[in-house]
Amino acid sequence: MKAALDILRKLLRDPSAALGLLIVLLLIAIAVMAPLLATHPEAVWDMNPRQRLLPPSEAYLFGTDRMGADIFSRILFGARITLTIAIVAVGAALAIGVPIGLVSGWRQNWFGETLMRVSDIFLAVPQIVLAIAISQTLGPSIENIILALSVTYWPWFTRLVHAEVRALKNETFIEAAIALGVPTWRIVLLHVLPNVMSPIIVRTSIGMGFTILTASALGFLGLGAPPPAPEWGRMISDAREFLPEAWWYALAPGLAIFLVVMGFNLLGDGLRDVLDPRIRRAGAGR
Amino acid sequence: MRAPGDNLLEVENLRVSFATEVGAAKVLDGVTLTIRPGEIMGLVGESGCGKTTLANAILGILAGNARHEAGTIRFGGADLLAMPRRQVEAEIRGRSITFIPQDPFGSFNPLFPIGAQIMEVMKWKSPGRGARERRGIAGFFSRYPRARRRADAAAVAQMLRTVQIVNPERAIAKLPYEFSGGQRQRLMIALALLPQPQLVIADEPTTALDATIQAQILKLLKRLAKDRGVSVLFTTHDLGTAYEICDRITVMYAGQEVETAPVDDFFRRPQHPYTVRLLESLPHPGRELREIGGEIPALVDPPGGCRFHPRCLRASEACRAERPAVTPIGGGHEVRCYHPVTGAVPA
Amino acid sequence: MSDAPILTVEGLSRHFPVRNMFGWKTGAVRALDGVSFEVRAGETLGIVGESGCGKSTLGKTLAGIHRPEGGRMVFEGKDITGRSARERSAVAARLQYSYQDPGNSLDPRWTIRRSLAEPLVVHMALKPRERTARVRDILQQVGLPHTHLDLYPHELSGGQQRRVGLARILTLHPRLVVLDEPTSGLDVSVQAAVLKLLRELQSAFALTYLFISHDLSVVQMMCDRIAVMYLGRIVEMAPAERLFAAPRHPYTQSLLAAIPDIGGRRVTDTFALEGEPPDPARPPSGCRFRTRCPRAAAVCAQTDPALRPLAPGQSAACLFA
Numbered sequence: 016m017k018a019a020l021d022i023l024r025k026l027l028r029d030p031s032a033a034l035g036l037l038i039v040l041l042l043i044a045i046a047v048m049a050p051l052l053a054t055h056p057e058a059v060w061d062m063n064p065r066q067r068l069l070p071p072s073e074a075y076l077f078g079t080d081r082m083g084a085d086i087f088s089r090i091l092f093g094a095r096i097t098l099t100i101a102i103v104a105v106g107a108a109l110a111i112g113v114p115i116g117l118v119s120g121w122r123q124n125w126f127g128e129t130l131m132r133v134s135d136i137f138l139a140v141p142q143i144v145l146a147i148a149i150s151q152t153l154g155p156s157i158e159n160i161i162l163a164l165s166v167t168y169w170p171w172f173t174r175l176v177h178a179e180v181r182a183l184k185n186e187t188f189i190e191a192a193i194a195l196g197v198p199t200w201r202i203v204l205l206h207v208l209p210n211v212m213s214p215i216i217v218r219t220s221i222g223m224g225f226t227i228l229t230a231s232a233l234g235f236l237g238l239g240a241p242p243p244a245p246e247w248g249r250m251i252s253d254a255r256e257f258l259p260e261a262w263w264y265a266l267a268p269g270l271a272i273f274l275v276v277m278g279f280n281l282l283g284d285g286l287r288d289v290l291d292p293r294i295r296r297a298g299a300g301r
Numbered sequence: 302m303r304a305p306g307d308n309l310l311e312v313e314n315l316r317v318s319f320a321t322e323v324g325a326a327k328v329l330d331g332v333t334l335t336i337r338p339g340e341i342m343g344l345v346g347e348s349g350c351g352k353t354t355l356a357n358a359i360l361g362i363l364a365g366n367a368r369h370e371a372g373t374i375r376f377g378g379a380d381l382l383a384m385p386r387r388q389v390e391a392e393i394r395g396r397s398i399t400f401i402p403q404d405p406f407g408s409f410n411p412l413f414p415i416g417a418q419i420m421e422v423m424k425w426k427s428p429g430r431g432a433r434e435r436r437g438i439a440g441f442f443s444r445y446p447r448a449r450r451r452a453d454a455a456a457v458a459q460m461l462r463t464v465q466i467v468n469p470e471r472a473i474a475k476l477p478y479e480f481s482g483g484q485r486q487r488l489m490i491a492l493a494l495l496p497q498p499q500l501v502i503a504d505e506p507t508t509a510l511d512a513t514i515q516a517q518i519l520k521l522l523k524r525l526a527k528d529r530g531v532s533v534l535f536t537t538h539d540l541g542t543a544y545e546i547c548d549r550i551t552v553m554y555a556g557q558e559v560e561t562a563p564v565d566d567f568f569r570r571p572q573h574p575y576t577v578r579l580l581e582s583l584p585h586p587g588r589e590l591r592e593i594g595g596e597i598p599a600l601v602d603p604p605g606g607c608r609f610h611p612r613c614l615r616a617s618e619a620c621r622a623e624r625p626a627v628t629p630i631g632g633g634h635e636v637r638c639y640h641p642v643t644g645a646v647p648a
Numbered sequence: 649m650s651d652a653p654i655l656t657v658e659g660l661s662r663h664f665p666v667r668n669m670f671g672w673k674t675g676a677v678r679a680l681d682g683v684s685f686e687v688r689a690g691e692t693l694g695i696v697g698e699s700g701c702g703k704s705t706l707g708k709t710l711a712g713i714h715r716p717e718g719g720r721m722v723f724e725g726k727d728i729t730g731r732s733a734r735e736r737s738a739v740a741a742r743l744q745y746s747y748q749d750p751g752n753s754l755d756p757r758w759t760i761r762r763s764l765a766e767p768l769v770v771h772m773a774l775k776p777r778e779r780t781a782r783v784r785d786i787l788q789q790v791g792l793p794h795t796h797l798d799l800y801p802h803e804l805s806g807g808q809q810r811r812v813g814l815a816r817i818l819t820l821h822p823r824l825v826v827l828d829e830p831t832s833g834l835d836v837s838v839q840a841a842v843l844k845l846l847r848e849l850q851s852a853f854a855l856t857y858l859f860i861s862h863d864l865s866v867v868q869m870m871c872d873r874i875a876v877m878y879l880g881r882i883v884e885m886a887p888a889e890r891l892f893a894a895p896r897h898p899y900t901q902s903l904l905a906a907i908p909d910i911g912g913r914r915v916t917d918t919f920a921l922e923g924e925p926p927d928p929a930r931p932p933s934g935c936r937f938r939t940r941c942p943r944a945a946a947v948c949a950q951t952d953p954a955l956r957p958l959a960p961g962q963s964a965a966c967l968f969a
Contacts (some may be wrong), residue, residue, distance in 0.1 A: 504772035512698060513919075520916045524916075544914070582837045584840070584866050584868070592838070596807075618810050
């Protein structure tokens with residue numbers, strides 16, 4: 016707990032990391048409180064043909080779309096979808112990737128090698144292509160997007176954890192634990208895992224941004240949540256035919272994606288600086 | 302006894318601090334030290350006592366967070382700290398004052414043959430280098446004058462034979478990893494002596510070496526320094542090594558020098574309580590081990606006066622109030638203590 | 649001290665493969681090559697030698713971190729050869745290995761309290777309260793205050809870290825402790841404190857020490873008997889006073905000649921040994937020391953001398969000793 020507060024304090028000292036944290040917290044707050052914040056919660060799903068494609072005004076902050084729905088409210092509700100996809104997909108990738116990385120890094124035999132080669136195969140195909148193939152085959156839905164993203168993202172965690180574990184295995188305190196007769200499961204869970212947590216946290220934050228970007232791309236290609244769900248990528252896609260006249264139609268979701276991805280990346284970079292002991296400055300000089 | 306003209310190097314009341322996260326660490330606190338021409342001066346102390354900082358200060362290579370607070374470093378009459386940086390780089394560092402580092406493994410670039418690396422240094426630092434040759438970037442792009450290059454190469458080959466590198470003609474084509482730690486330290490000694498310096502600063506040069514190799518390197522360094530009349534500032538934490546090679550010894554504790562004496566007098570009649578306790582903590586058969594109680598103080602907030610007083614059994618109010626002045630006690634033996642240990646023979 | 653051996657080592661060998669740039673095995677470094685000795689209960693046996701002589705490999709093989717290629721290790725009457733540290737969990741508690749820098753053997757993210765309790769959690773079924781009591785007790789034994797229990801390793805000084813590292817091993821009340829370079833990298837004043845502590849702990853816990861060090865003056869102070877190693881072999885073994893008074897192997901003689909003797913003759917005036925140890929992957933034929941030995945003769949290249957007794961308790965592997 017004390018350590019977490021310490022990390023937070025250091026994060027806030029770095030302006031770009033603080034900005035990242037602010038954006039991410041804002042995104043979470045918006046997602047949670049979307050119905051309260053939305054100016055036209057009723058106009059998210061319904062058609063209002065009379066109010067089609069209105070430019071931004073006091074009543075409609077970001078204008079309206081071709082259905083006459085309030086874009087501002089749709090962006091707010093879209094945050095829910097975006098965040099759900101990112102959290103569940105990255106969470107699943109963590110749940111698959113980290114244990115495999117731990118096992119393959121610790122057991123450097125045929126079994127560990129096989130696990131690594133499998134993850135290499137997944138990495139050999141570009142993520143977006145694999146994700147398109149999966150969601151194309153299974154049909155467009157949020158569940159399938161999440162499945163596609165987690166299936167394509169776990170090898171990144173595996174590789175990361177694998178490399179960290181291999182390096183840690185040569186550390187004296189791990190060897191000492193082995194010499195002390197500590198059971199392997201205890202060493203891996205209590206000594207190794209906490210020591211690889213920092214890079215995992217950093218990768219998770221950056222992975223969230225990356226996943227949101229990919230999810231939006233899939234939405235843009237029509238593979239995401241089916242309409243009329245307020246999915247940011249699909250909103251941009253819908254806006255294409257009304258450009259450049261209805262410029263606000265594409266601008267709002269585009270800015271939303273841009274800000275959120277940047278937020279996660281800034282936070283990830285900031286966390287890397289704070290958590291990586293190699294960058295940490297030494298104490299009193301000699 | 303101490304006519305200023307006699308000394309090659311005079312460090313006077315040097316104060317250096319380092320900016321750290323928790324405040325300014327006062328790493329050197331009024332250090333005074335002299336080195337005479339041709340002598341091997343030992344700078345002895347435990348880790349963190351400031352001996353490496355002092356060596357770096359003389360070389361002008363202190364870290365960026367270091368601050369020179371007070372004091373002078375006079376080398377051959379000129380104040381190194383007041384000298385323009387370009388002049389220090391051209392005439393002093395690597396030329397009149399050279400350096401032998403502790404770590405023989407990190408001292409060479411692993412990607413280039415030894416010979417090329419030595420010649421690169423010689424291009425800049427050879428004693429035959431003319432005053433009109435270009436410096437800085439222009440020098441980087443200018444050619445190594447052919448005649449000088451030939452002469453330097455011959456000097457390098459000669460020097461490698463002197464430091465007993467087997468088969469020097471073949472050795473210069475080898476990469477650093479092909480040499481053992483002892484061989485690399487021989488190469489570092491060669492590199493330090495090639496510019497024909499007046500002073501060599503050797504920072505724990507044998508600490509990383511095995512006992513038999515250490516004995517060989519000490520023997521070599523002592524012979525070469527004496528043959529050539531080069532002064533050496535030899536820092537070490539090992540009193541035994543200091544006994545082997547030094548003519549005079551200065552002991553440092555927590556950024557202050559506490560005692561200076563000719564080597565035999567130093568070990569026979571140590572005067573400062575810290576020196577005495579240090580000698581007593583050496584393992585010696587037939588004598589019980591005695592540690593010095595307490596720990597080395599934090600340099601951010603060091604004790605006032607004599608910094609050893611919190612651990613000193615003889616400390617009085619005076620020791621807390623003000624640091625004792627340098628007190629000569631005859632035969633070149635000087636001590637900074639209000640209550641010196643007279644007549645003790647610990648070993 | 650009794651004469652019953654607590655540990656018997658016979659013909660112990662441990663080889664490390666030498667690989668070329670393609671990862672093919674091109675040879676082997678015989679880090680341990682047929683090492684035999686006994687450790688008696690209650691004594692301190694010193695293992696000395698220079699880097700690469702195999703002394704650390706010996707310690708780690710005994711601790712079960714390395715597996716030997718050949719030979720036998722019998723500890724308290726049980727053969728422990730070839731068992732991993734975990735398989736011999738019961739033995740592990742009684743035969744402990746102390747790292748060169750015990751501070752590094754502590755998990756940087758664990759408090760001292762947690763690190764000290766771990767051996768007890770793993771090896772003994774104790775109630776939390778008993779465990780806490782034992783941890784506090786051991787910390788006091790190594791001379792640290794209770795307030796240090798909630799600190800992290802990086803908050804301690806080097807000497808304190810060593811104390812904690814020792815405490816961690818002693819929580820299990822071992823009988824034999826392998827001390828791998830327990831004082832290297834320490835300043836002399838701290839070294840004196842650590843050596844004193846080791847002696848106090850030895851009498852308090854009735855410990856037997858295998859004391860691995862490159863520092864002969866420390867070994868002389870601490871050990872009853874001393875084995876000198878060179879390139880994976882024991883070349884001389886003798887009671888400590890005997891070894892320092894009358895060394896028989898030329899290598900031992902050179903090693904002793906290399907220690908500075910404050911107030912005595914200077915090594916820089918007297919030291920005669922030339923050359924450096926050969927590549928351990930390609931040791932010379934016959935006696936391994938012959939390439940540097942001042943007394944080497946033609947026969948040394950053909951005959952590989954075995955350890956032979958020369959005086960009570962003293963043996964050396966030299967044809968001319």
